[in-house]
Amino acid sequence: MxxxxxxxxxxxxxxxxxxxGSPRLKDWQAGTTGIPLVDAGMRELWATGYMHNRVRMVxxxxxxxxxxxxxxxxxxxxxxxLVDADAASNPFNWQWVAGCGDDxxxxxxxxxxxxxxxxxxxxxxxxxxxxxxxxxxxxxDLQESRQAxxxxxxxxxx
Numbered sequence: 001m002x003x004x005x006x007x008x009x010x011x012x013x014x015x016x017x018x019x020x021g022s023p024r025l026k027d028w029q030a031g032t033t034g035i036p037l038v039d040a041g042m043r044e045l046w047a048t049g050y051m052h053n054r055v056r057m058v059x060x061x062x063x064x065x066x067x068x069x070x071x072x073x074x075x076x077x078x079x080x081x082l083v084d085a086d087a088a089s090n091p092f093n094w095q096w097v098a099g100c101g102d103d104x105x106x107x108x109x110x111x112x113x114x115x116x117x118x119x120x121x122x123x124x125x126x127x128x129x130x131x132x133x134x135x136x137x138x139x140x141d142l143q144e145s146r147q148a149x150x151x152x153x154x155x156x157x158x
Contacts, residue, residue, distance in 0.1 A: 002105075012091060024067045025063075025067075025073055025094075028059070028062070028063050028067060031043035031046065032139075033140070034134065034139055034140050035098060035139075037055065037113040038059050038131055040055075040127045040129070040130035040131040041055035041056070041059045041089060041130070044129075045078075045081050046081060047130070049083035049084075050082070050083060054116065054120055056078075056097075059074075059117050060074055060097035060098070061111035064098040065098075065145070065146070066068050066149065067111070067140060068092060068145070068148070068152075069095060071098035072094070074088055074094055075094040077144075078090055078094070105155045107156075107157065109150075110150075112146075113142070114142065
């Protein structure tokens with residue numbers, strides 16, 4: 001039997017919760033999503049092995065809810081790249097952000113990277129440091145992907 005932290009504890013989340021083979025995963029990992037705060041965070045992670053907790057929540061929410069990619073793939077990437085990865089907190093934090101753990105953020109809580117950047121990087125210093133020359137167009141429309149995630153949640157809970 002797998003360890004309890006390797007599977008979601010919330011009954012709603014035991015349903016399929018995301019794609020495991022999306023080509024968008026590589027864009028997320030490389031910081032080439034076209035979403036400035038997400039790209040800056042992922043590039044910082046690759047360069048330093050670290051990322052601020054607020055940015056971790058944003059990139060996790062983006063992966064699981066905007067891209068519809070399973071949280072385990074994000075958890076595995078963080079395990080491979082974070083210098084402070086922890087066998088207990090890493091999977092539980094991913095379950096929290098994906099909305100599928102015991103003490104999870106509600107599934108419908110979707111971090112908007114643009115709002116988060118305005119609130120926590122108002123001068124754009126962080127984004128300029130880690131993603132100074134973004135040229136890729138966004139790989140997903142934030143409003144459309146948010147609505148798709150909410151629609152999927154509505155189907156699961158009914």
